[in-house]
Amino acid sequence: MSPTPAPDDVWKDATALVDKIDQMSRSPLPVLGVDEDDFFDSFAKQLRQTASARSVVVRASETFSGESRDIELARDGIEVISQPSERHSGDPKTPTWRDDRHLVACVTIDEESEFQVDVRWGEAVALARHEPFAQMTQATAEIAATVYLKREVSRLRGKQSRRVDRDSIVCNMNRGSGLADSFRHIAQTISTYVDADRVCLLKQHSESTFCLIATSTSTSVDTRTRLGRRVQELASVIDSSDSDFEFTVGNAEDVPAAIKKSLDPYLVESGSRQVAVSRVECDGDHRDIIVMLERFSHPKRPGMLQRLSEIHLLVDTAIANALERDISGMRVFVDKMLQLRTAKRVGLFAGLVAVGVIAMSIIPIDFYVPAEGRVVAAVRRSIFAPTNGTVLALSVDNGDVVKPGDSIVVIRNRELETRIQQLEGGKARVKASLASAQRSRASGNGAADFSASATEQVLKSQLKGLDGQLSLLRHQQAELNVTSPIAGKIDHWDMRQRLSNRPIERGQFIADVIDPESGWKLEIEIDDSDSGYVLSQQHTKPCLIRFSLRSHSDQTYEAVLSNVDEVTHQNARGDWVVKGMVNCPVDFSKGNDFAANDKGLRAGATAKVEVFAGRRAIGFVWFRGLIEWIRAKV
Template identity: 25%
Template sequence: MDDEAIQRAKYEIQSLVQEVVQLSKSDIEPADFFSATMDKTVSALAAVGGVVWMLDEGGPLKLEYQVNLRETGLAESEEAQIQHGRLLTQVIAKGEPTIIPPYSGGDAENEEAAANPTEFLLILAPITSDRGVEGVMEVFQRTGGRPTTQRGYLRFLVQISDLAGEYVKNRRLLHFATKQTLWEQLEAFTTLVHKALDSRETAYTIANEGRRLIGCDRVTVVLRKGTKYQVSAISGQDTFDKRSNVVRLLRNLATTVSRTGEDLWFTGDTTDLAPQVEKAVNAYVDESHTKQLAVLPLRESDKDLEENTEENQDKRRENILGAIVIEQLVDSRPPEGMLQRIDVVRRHSVTSLGNAQEFEGLFLLPLWRTLGKTKVLLTARNLPKTLLAAIAIAGAIFALCTIPYDFTMVADGKLLPELRRNIFPGIDGEVIKVPVSHGEAVRKGDVLALMQSLELEAQFTELQGEIASNLEETITTDRQRQMLGDNPQKDPAEVEQLTGRLAQLEATRLSLEKQYELLEQKKERLTVTSPIDGKVVTFRVRELLENRPVSRGNRLMEIADPSSDWELEIYVPEAKMGHVIEYQQKLREKDPDAKLQVSFILATHSADHLTGTVEEIDTSAEVMGEEGNTVRIRVSFPQEDLKRLVDDPANQLKVGADAKAKIMCGKQPVGYVLLHDLFEFVQSRILFRL
């Protein structure tokens, strides 16, 4: 029976050793390896506890894993901890396994000498590898065992510590191999990402090579184009549909995050995100089902903006080149070293994209590329032709800069009669009938619209009731006064009181009649009439107004008299008004009555040019459709010119006919005339921001 127990114990120990052997050859984390190894060791030796101590590089011992260390009593005495620490240091220095009896060692004169201050038998075995001692495995065993048994404990622990040393060596070699592979990947990434000076090609390289280096599922590069952001490259895809839901939502997410200027790390929780970022994240995650997400703005480095002020934050947002989006689609656990690799990819991406965009922003880059690649132009045979072409180009540039040409501001306009009126309601109410239609001739005083006001009717009803009540009370009071006057025993004070009441009722009656007259005047305003002779020029006026509530100030329709003189009303964008005002001031310095000249054509008669003069320029701008802020300018012209176009302008011309006008703004070099829009764009959008 004893032999069977011994054989069973040996078998269990051999099985345990084999398990540790398998663990030492596996690629698991040190914490997992030492926890499994020490748990098995303590269990096999039926010990009280155990500890794995590892040496930090250039530092003291570090507790890697422990089992029941608190039960040893070391934590209760700082002096005991110092003695125990010196004991571990001695074992590491000697590099040999040993057994230390309870309460042994130390020196009466030196209380901090190396010793075993516990009541347990200490079994110590160093963990050694090809680099020497890496740590110590320590087991706290109960006393009472025979010397042969204690030596058996030591042999077993030495065997386990040797396996731990093999694990440390193998892991270091694996780490070196992984590091070598990482360096090779990094070298390949940096070589490829800095190879091209084309932003799209660089973005494609970042997406594909960056995904390999990071070890994630997908990398997307979003580049900034002016004020907008575009998805430029997605790893593993040569082409993609930019209008697809996933790409569209990803672009919106990158745009939102980039405008905040802050990094986004999403692992499933959005409680700490800004509302606009949270909304964009939820929309994209619901569509793509990604597990883990990082959106990192790519910002040009600027050492002058390192101070964290509000002004510098705004400038840093302007330095955004784009964003890199990193995703884990399946496993939400990041690979080891992923954050460091992401940082490397990000820094190199900023540099490469910054260089590419700076190169692409060179003035006349296509021309310089062509000249750089074309060496044939400078050969002896073609040199005269090249010089002749250069002289021709220089001459053209000189001509563009010196030859004067008419400088005009082009704007849209409308042909309108001078006599026209906008019709407004005189009171709040509801339009119940519009007896006129578009194009119908009306005369002054004709009814244009009939309105009703429930509020006004209620006021009439209330006022009529008050008038009737006042009349009834007046009759009653007057009758009482007459009866009292016929009574010989009348009370003079009572008669005087009734007389005063009649006077008060009379004053009230006059006030009510005045209010009634005012309500009658308001009621008259419910009938909207034409202030002039003319035509209704508002299109579909009945459909627009009937059964519609209106208020004072709402324009109902427009009446124009086409038999009066016509004028041109043009709408100049506010950005062009500077040239108009500048030339007008220049003319009036010589002649205070000078007027700007205008030439225009009608859309219905585009072959005939008409001329006129600027009579009035509005002092304020107003929003006009897609043009944005525009300034209204009134232009007069000879009425005979219209009669050259049509025989009867009053009936043949359309009110509000479209026109295209050019305002004369003097002479300027022909190059400026052709390219002034470009010059102004550069001044306002580029140079102004510098």
Template identity: 25%
Template sequence: MNAVPSPRDRQRQIGVFELERLRRTDSLADPAVRARALCGEIAAVANVDRVSYLVTTTPNPQLVATSTTVALDARSREVVRLQSIAARVREQGAAVTSPAFDIDPQSRRPECLELFAMPIHGRDHHHRDRDSHEDNVQNDAIRNDVTQDKHEDASDSNPSAVHAVIVMQRFMPQAVPLAEAITPIQPQIDAAAKVVLASWLSTSHRSERVTSRWWRRLSTGQRFAGLAIAAVIVGVLLSVPVPFRLAVEGRIEPATSRGVFAPASGTLVTLPVSDGELVQAGDPLAEINSPEIQLQYERLAGELASAETELATLRLNQSGTGRTANGRSGNDVSRGESSPAESRSRSARQMVLRSRIDSLREQATLIGDVKRSLAIESPVNGRVMMRDDQSDLLGQNVMQSQWLMQIVDPSGGYHAVLDLPDESFGYFSAATQTGEPVTATLRLRSSPDVEFLAELMSVANTVHWTERGEPVVGVTMRVTESMSSENMPAETMPADLHVGATVVGVVHAGNRAVGFVLFRPLIEWVRSYGW
């Protein structure tokens, strides 16, 4: 019949389980955190007051973690003592126990009651034939890290080299000796410590040590050569000029175009043209029917006819009265058939009618022009540009001065209206003051295989905000030449070019040092804080 396990045995079984769990988990944690967790587990299982984990792959052992505190001052006497214990274990290649380091040389008093310093070998020389594939991978990582100095070269050739040391200390007396408490779980501690060690050496801690050892191994001439190369690189970055470009985005606009607007309110009865159609000057574009204009025209025509008829009647009566007066005697005139007062009245009435007739004729001419303008004709030769929804206006009422379409003259060239970021305007302004023409290389989003070369025309005096909330300055540039993808001049502009088509590209803002061009965001960030 099996004996009932004692509480101490149960505690050791729990401790073995915890150490196995620590070996399998926390693989993504920081190596120092894993080492501190391992120290805490060992302290709880073995019932010790402090456990310290030291790495001995460097000439001076490095304290990684302890179970009592997160960090210890490397200059403290206790850390120096732990480093001397680890160095002794590394030299002997075996564990060190009390009383080897239990007496303080200065005070001659015990530093701790019990001490057990356990070595962690790069390869378990007692069980090399039974190592698993996982342990081989871990030990290879350990051996690859220890190759830079004489001590490390020697340990790399020795399969039992000590790469880490776990120091356990008791400051209070216990019933079970420390060595006896550690013996049952020593294999588990060794396995978990190797996992932590491999993690420590495979992270940045290893790379930093390798870099420092590499620099220390260089000769004085090699160091000077490295510094000279670095100085040359810095000099190149600060002095060699390269083209400096400012990224821009905008739209393309025709240099010559005429807008077509509704001359009066009315109904759009005909729209014989479509978007993109080529027209000649005088070709019909649209026709508007306006009852109001027609009514005004008819009213003026009626008033003008009435006034002209009245004026003709007055002139006829006046001429008949004069002939009668000349053929009669003085007695007939004295009877009042045609007195001087009546003659003056008729003359005044004629003057009023003539003045009114002139006014009505002018009004009729104006309203006639408006009536004729309702039949809209193309003002110039060009291409019709209209929105897709403009064709829906056919049969609908339009307002006076409403935009109907645009007639673009392709032979008149194009302008690029660009949005220059406000943060880049200082560089752009400096480029304009050099006396050299400021140019840009642009591409259409709809035809990215064609490049446009543009030259500065004007710069806006104000800053406006884009739809994305970015402050920009408007810059207008004249498109001087279009280049194909083979950098050959293109004979014509793209056929699908529309008014307002989006363009992207760069503005050439002179030359700057290559270091400034490469690290411009960092330099501007530093400048933003006034440094």
């Protein structure tokens, strides 16, 4: 057993440990040879060694909906600690000795979260070492708590980013006007997500054959070429095995003989180094779909099937939607017609085509352009920090109702406080000098009176200048109590976590105050390729729109497009769009008040929007994608 260190040595070791943990928390962790997950293990180990303790446990506790949850971040030593220590109820900056062998340091993160360091010794700790051990444990716990907060913020940002990515995947997969166009968007989205060089979608043609419908590459694979035939042949063989398939060139993998017979010629023809095949089983009368993924370089990346499994539900839904859009009464009728004798079939087919072409050229129907929408309050004010400082008090939280002048946040600026104290001290000195000059003038001779009078004028001028500076600084200090400019509700979902007792910079966003009583507006984004139809109709007559909130898609509303921006913008997804604004008071077709049917209505709620762009020939509406493609090529 190592000799017990003297109290002076304990203070010295404690200071060194605090400096080391502080350096680890401030510097990029990989530079120190420690990643974020290992920081707490290293912290617990070094604290135990410095304190000569038997064990150290680092944990965080959270309370959500009345239920407490403890997260053990690190454990070092051999002590068996089955239950966490009780939550600290005293001063959050004062560690607690539960007995001579048990020390607990707590850092309160917010009202519902706490960071705790539990240190235990095998033998009683001398009273002279209680204070240095307590101060060392508390100081290092506060430093480690900041690392925990950084990790939680990073985790929340990643979660938000994944949510945005998922929304983007859903939007991209459900595009397209025809089956081939829809499948191409699905293939391109899958290719981007799984990091594949090419994705092919094949549809079952008969019991044992598949037909290539679309690929993710700009140059499609012709089904008449040798490569096209190899792709379809391999898909048919793998489908008969009733299981997904993945193969990497160079790996010692056992491949069934039936698959190998088609796989080898396909690899030679395509040049692929890795291939994966997954089957999508469709309900009803739809035939199965094969998803084939390829990589042309030797992959040192996650398996494609593994990545595909993360979005398989989205892929299945997008494929089912594309197939449903492709089915129509006309197509069923054509299938029955093809069963007739050749002569009758040709004549009937020609007549139907002629009638159809004429009808589609002259019969007009309503033409709607799709758009994306987002609900915003008609009256909204954003609040920003007036200066740098630290949040001293947070008076409200997300969803709280406020009136004009109600305090939102109180900011403390130490530089401003120091400057005011300096000016007040200077003012006191000037006042003392002025009083002394006045006494000297009162008791002196003529020459002395003249000198004292001049001094008084200078001091009075300085005093006036100091009063002006103090008045300006006190006005700035009063502005640190940030208040609500309007009556409404606070809109900032993680306001307390982001701001409570945190440093804040000038111009940093604090919260939005929205007034639901003033009504709602709908901000819409129209794809640049569709904006010409909308602008043309808007110049003639304001466009009608119909929309439904994605959270309550059973209710449809109608409104009028109040204005359209004639400038093209690039949105967060990188698409070029034209923005518009819609007031949302009334559903004209049903007489329903939009504000009165606000179940689930909230700022930022997304909506599926269709903008009325006039009446066009039915053929144009149905085959707009083909017509625009022909126009672009010609």
